[in-house]
Amino acid sequence: MPILNNLMQQLVNGLALGSIYALIALGYTMVYGIIGMINFAYGEIFMFGAYAGLVLALTNYVNVYVALLGATFITMVLGVVIERVAYRPLRRSSRLSALISAIGVSFFLSSLMVRVKGPNTRGFPTLFENRIFEIGDFQITIYQIVIIGVAGLLMLSLHLFVTYSKMGRAMRACAQDQDAASLMGVNIDRVISVTFAIGSGLAGAAGVLAGIYFNAVQPYMGLLAGLKAFAAAVLGGIGSIPGAMIGGLVIGLTEILGVTVNLSEYKDAFAFAILILVLLFKPSGIMGRKANKKV
Amino acid sequence: MSLLTLDNVTIRFGGLTAVDTVNLEINQGEILALIGPNGAGKSTVFNLITSIYQPTEGTISLAGKSLVRIPTHKIAEMGITRTFQTIRLFSELSVLDNVKIGAHCRGKAGLFQAFTRLPGMKREEAEIEEKAIKALEFLDLATKCEEMAKNLSYGEQRRLEIARALVSKPKLLLLDEPAAGMNPQEKVVLMEMIRRIRDTGITIFLVEHDMKLVMGISERIAVLDYGKLIAEGTPLEVRSNNAVIEAYLGSGKFKSRIRR
Numbered sequence: 255m256p257i258l259n260n261l262m263q264q265l266v267n268g269l270a271l272g273s274i275y276a277l278i279a280l281g282y283t284m285v286y287g288i289i290g291m292i293n294f295a296y297g298e299i300f301m302f303g304a305y306a307g308l309v310l311a312l313t314n315y316v317n318v319y320v321a322l323l324g325a326t327f328i329t330m331v332l333g334v335v336i337e338r339v340a341y342r343p344l345r346r347s348s349r350l351s352a353l354i355s356a357i358g359v360s361f362f363l364s365s366l367m368v369r370v371k372g373p374n375t376r377g378f379p380t381l382f383e384n385r386i387f388e389i390g391d392f393q394i395t396i397y398q399i400v401i402i403g404v405a406g407l408l409m410l411s412l413h414l415f416v417t418y419s420k421m422g423r424a425m426r427a428c429a430q431d432q433d434a435a436s437l438m439g440v441n442i443d444r445v446i447s448v449t450f451a452i453g454s455g456l457a458g459a460a461g462v463l464a465g466i467y468f469n470a471v472q473p474y475m476g477l478l479a480g481l482k483a484f485a486a487a488v489l490g491g492i493g494s495i496p497g498a499m500i501g502g503l504v505i506g507l508t509e510i511l512g513v514t515v516n517l518s519e520y521k522d523a524f525a526f527a528i529l530i531l532v533l534l535f536k537p538s539g540i541m542g543r544k545a546n547k548k549v
Numbered sequence: 550m551s552l553l554t555l556d557n558v559t560i561r562f563g564g565l566t567a568v569d570t571v572n573l574e575i576n577q578g579e580i581l582a583l584i585g586p587n588g589a590g591k592s593t594v595f596n597l598i599t600s601i602y603q604p605t606e607g608t609i610s611l612a613g614k615s616l617v618r619i620p621t622h623k624i625a626e627m628g629i630t631r632t633f634q635t636i637r638l639f640s641e642l643s644v645l646d647n648v649k650i651g652a653h654c655r656g657k658a659g660l661f662q663a664f665t666r667l668p669g670m671k672r673e674e675a676e677i678e679e680k681a682i683k684a685l686e687f688l689d690l691a692t693k694c695e696e697m698a699k700n701l702s703y704g705e706q707r708r709l710e711i712a713r714a715l716v717s718k719p720k721l722l723l724l725d726e727p728a729a730g731m732n733p734q735e736k737v738v739l740m741e742m743i744r745r746i747r748d749t750g751i752t753i754f755l756v757e758h759d760m761k762l763v764m765g766i767s768e769r770i771a772v773l774d775y776g777k778l779i780a781e782g783t784p785l786e787v788r789s790n791n792a793v794i795e796a797y798l799g800s801g802k803f804k805s806r807i808r809r
């Protein structure tokens with residue numbers, strides 16, 4: 255059955271792409287859950303992660319895991335610094351100010367990268383040999399396995415961290431009532447920093463994975479990826495962590511399925527069509543709560 | 550021995566003096582009530598003690614250590630916890646998690662601790678859990694551990710707030726209108742509960758409107774009116790104090806109540 259086989263094939267491709275979106279979407283959703291702002295710079299943090307991975311990979315001494323860990327660490331620090339410099343001073347002002355600041359940060363980061371690394375698209379060095387496994391007619395590349403595996407592992411550890419660690423509990427409490435949490439001894443600034451660190455680290459890791467997968471890194475790659483991930487976060491129900499994971503996968507799958515049915519010119523439009531439909535018909539998203547403001 | 554000392558504490562919001570040169574000492578191990586008409590500044594006093602507001606003038610100190618300019622999240626660590634006038638539980642968290650948050654100020658928490666000190670963290674988490682369950686048992690909520698806080702009854706939610714405030718073993722517990730919305734039987738249970746908490750060595754400072762409860766459990770009462778402390782003493786003394794009667798019932802003579 256060639257159709258079924260083809261569908262399976264596209265499902266795997268969609269899953270790999272969706273994992274990347276889901277990792278970025280997690281950052282959007284976590285930050286929104288805690289301080290109610292959309293950090294539009296996540297796309298650019300994703301791009302920074304890709305470049306960090308690229309630079310590390312070019313040193314030759316580094317294998318894929320070191321590149322991944324290194325890029326994650328660098329973007330974590332980047333996220334914390336961005337929050338300190340661009341968002342914290344605006345914490346008490348209107349949400350719009352923080353949003354505009356985020357857009358500013360995102361332009362700053364991509365322009366900075368153009369300045370430092372040039373505007374051209376760069377290939378990603380081969381960190382490990384790509385191999386293709388064939389199961390019947392159906393193929394899966396080792397890149398896809400690594401992407402889906404790493405993304406799955408990261409999401410699992412995030413889930414465990416948020417559910418079972420003390421800091422995770424403090425994050426969940428802050429999402430509901432910051433003042434009360436602070437009276438229980440929770441340091442709000444610290445929780446926000448940790449949230450930014452985690453969200454940015456996930457986006458950075460996604461950047462390296464995307465660099466490996468598409469074998470292309472360029473300073474504006476974050477714009478579209480970031481917006482699609484935002485659509486994923488809204489689709490899943492912004493503020494909800496499992497929602498962001500599901501939303502990312504759905505957006506990835508839709509995009510790939512759209513390509514399969516010969517709509518590849520519109521491949522970037524699917525995410526935004528979904529975004530518009532969700533906002534029109536179910537603004538709370540798949541996992542979001544109805545009237546409650548945030549998780 | 551005085552545990553908490555308010556020394557000439559004043560706070561102004563623009564032209565309004567919400568708390569006006571208040572001097573108050575809370576002794577170790579006592580139950581002290583702060584009463585006063587609506588808008589007298591009682592809640593503001595709590596907010597000053599917990600460092601949500603900073604006094605415009607004067608100092609507040611706990612066992613000799615100044616609380617002024619200490620960030621709010623350090624207050625719990627120093628030994629002061631509170632409940633709220635309107636319930637402020639983390640309604641989407643389980644009962645157990647709510648209480649565990651109360652113990653947040655004890656021990657370490659962070660991203661790196663969580664991943665690098667796994668065994669230490671596990672041990673700490675087990676300790677917190679044990680304490681949380683003890684606090685829940687103390688307030689008769691142990692069977693509700695896994696429920697979401699929002700699904701508890703009103704009285705249970707009130708008790709859960711107290712459990713959350715007790716789990717970190719504070720020196721001083723601030724109760725902001727603990728009897729609000731309770732029926733007479735629940736109030737009797739609450740009085741009993743407050744005494745039991747005090748008997749474990751925790752000093753209690755409460756704001757309350759219910760006079761029966763206040764007169765029933767307080768050892769001392771302080772009365773606040775328009776930000777000023779107008780009386781202080783045993784329930785008997787306060788009950789017969791003319792300034793207090795006037796603040797609550799009026800003097801019977803026409804007098805502008807608007808301060809200039």
